[in-house]
Amino acid sequence: PNSEGLLPLDIAIMTNNAPIARALLQAGAKESPHFVSLESCSLHLSTLVREAEQRVNELTAQVVNEAPNTDCSEKEKQLKAWEWRYRLYKRMKAGFEHARVPDAPTNVHLSVASSSSVQVTFWEPLSVNSAVVTKYKVEWSCSPTFSPPLGEAVIDKLKNLHFTIRGLESGTAYYVQVSAYNMKGWGPPQASVPPFAIPSNWREYDGRAPRRRGQAEALDHLLGQVKTVHQHCVCHEPCKNQPQSRKHSVSKSLKHLFHPGSKFLKTLKRGLYLTAIFYKDDNILVTHEDQIPVVEIDDTYSCLLMQDFLWFTKVSCMWDEILWLRQCVTVSQSSCSCILQTRFKMLLAISQMQGLLGIQDLGQVFFEPVKDKQGNILIVTLKEVKTNQTFESVRWVPICKLQTSRKSVSSPEEPTALDTLLISIQDKLAYHQRSSHALSPGLYLGYLKLCSAVDQIRVLVPEQLPNILCHVKIRSNPNISREEWEWLQKMVSVEEPVPAEPEAETSQNPLFQELQVAIKDLMTLVNIPLQEAKDFRLYSQEVLDFGDQVSFLLLLPPSDDVCTAPGQNNPYTPRSGFLTLPLQIFELGEEA
Secondary structure: OOOOOOOHHHHHHHOOOHHHHHHHHHOOOOOOOOOOOHHHHHHHHHHHHHHHHHHHHHHHHHHHHOOOOHHHHHHHHHHHHHHHHHHHHHHHHHHHHHOOOOOOOEEEEEEEEEOOEEEEEEEOOOOOOOOOOOEEEEEEEOOOOOOOOOEEEEEOOOOOOEEEEOOOOOOOOEEEEEEEEEOOEEOOOEEEEEEEEOOOOHHHHOOOOOOOOOHHHHHHHHHHHHHHHHOOOHHHOOOOOOOHHHHHHHHHHHHHHHOOOOOOOOOOOOEEEEEEEEEEOOEEEEEOOOOOOEEEEEOOOOOOHHHHHHHHHHHHHHHHHHHHHHHHOOOEOOEOOHHHHHHHHHHHHHHHHHHHHOOOOOOEEOOOOEEOOOOEEEEEEEEEOOOOOOOOOEEEEEHHHHHHHHHHHOOOOOOOHHHHHHHOHHHHHHHHHHOOOOOOOEEEEEEOOEEEOOOOEEEEEEOOOOOOOEEEEEEOOOOOOHHHHHHHHHHHOOOOOOOOOOOHHHHOOHHHHHHHHHHHHHHHHOOOOHHHHHHOEEOOOOOEEEOOOEEEEEEEOOHHHOEEOOOOOOOOOOOOOEEEEEHHHHHHHHHO
């Protein structure tokens, strides 16, 4: 506080300057500790007004009685300053005397946040009675009369008006009320709607455990067991009985990998290649010849591309295990299939790229290879560099400069795979950045739509968030309580999953109302007429939990329309802003 015991927030509140007061509160400002009671505040303000008035009278007398000189000019400045203070203090005193305690908060809503917590949200009072609210009090009890109270919390950070009450007992009803405070004291409490909530989670309905509990640990343990077994496996020993041609081919690849002259390719010939795109802001890593880093995988590739590509995407989850994987996929006489040969060459190319760049993590694999009419195929990895990382044999250049220089030497009639990659590089970088975005906390309604081809199944996703299904937000609270899940089970057991005319009890259910709004929004989003929604189904086997803060309910088309077969007409084509990803790519992105 200043010499008068005032803080900026005190002045803003007592002069009822609401915009300034709210801005100060958002920034974490506090009220003066001098005002511990209404009496002390009133007395302090009266004292300030009286002292300021006395000082104004003294300075007025001095200015009137003294002859004009330098000292008189200084006294006039002091007089003006004290006159301003006097008016301010009188205004603050009048504001304090005129103010009353605030009304009760509005829209006090109570929801179940977990099996041991509830969350209350609320809005400001309709009337603050000439004084800005500076804090709120949340009280809870097992009794509707709040006698005895179980606990209370004072909220003085007013950026978000909500509070989560933790450490509660599952299955017990808790009543909650909220009151507001201004400089004149606490206003009346407002009970929540609904009046009580019972902490619970949908899993308590049938006692099931979280789907992913212990999965990561189990996979790590399994990988450790596999490594232990492979330490004594013959695949780690040089194979002496390989056919001469195959042995020569592998030896040639190994020699190319470890030869000091190993370097990035400048041009492509018909074959399968690996390219790594590292970017930072608007710059991209290129070789000393101003080329995107490219290494050859196979110059005689003739296998099933999609199968090998999807296998490659799984390998990208183990960039630091490539040497071990190479040992496990050692080519032998008994397993010299085209698929195995290609995958061995993929591992060799990854090792070569890692060695040339001096880094193991090559990033995320783009969801489809880049092809051209000459038979070139590029598997693309993308990684954003956020630190001053050191690379070998490469340097940074602006992306626009690289595109311009490449355009001057490429053929517009028949662009190569590298040309196509550079032309579309901004789209690929945008896809990579969006794939790592996370949803804000809440419960969502997702739409599952698949389409199949000869060699893959693809899933419909939004371009802006390709690592998640098409969706709309139902509410900010991600938890579904046991009572809500019981209601959902009853609702989906009827013939029409989305009743056109709900019963009175159902229509009063908050989750039903939220679902109705979400289904309408989702149908609009994916361009499906709302009347078709009556044939859709709500997936009722489980809630999809993505961590503790995001959960999904799934809306499914009729069973015959979940997956569109090749050549089958899809009457409802989503508007722009969507794409289809190979299912395995989507699964990897969701896990990431």
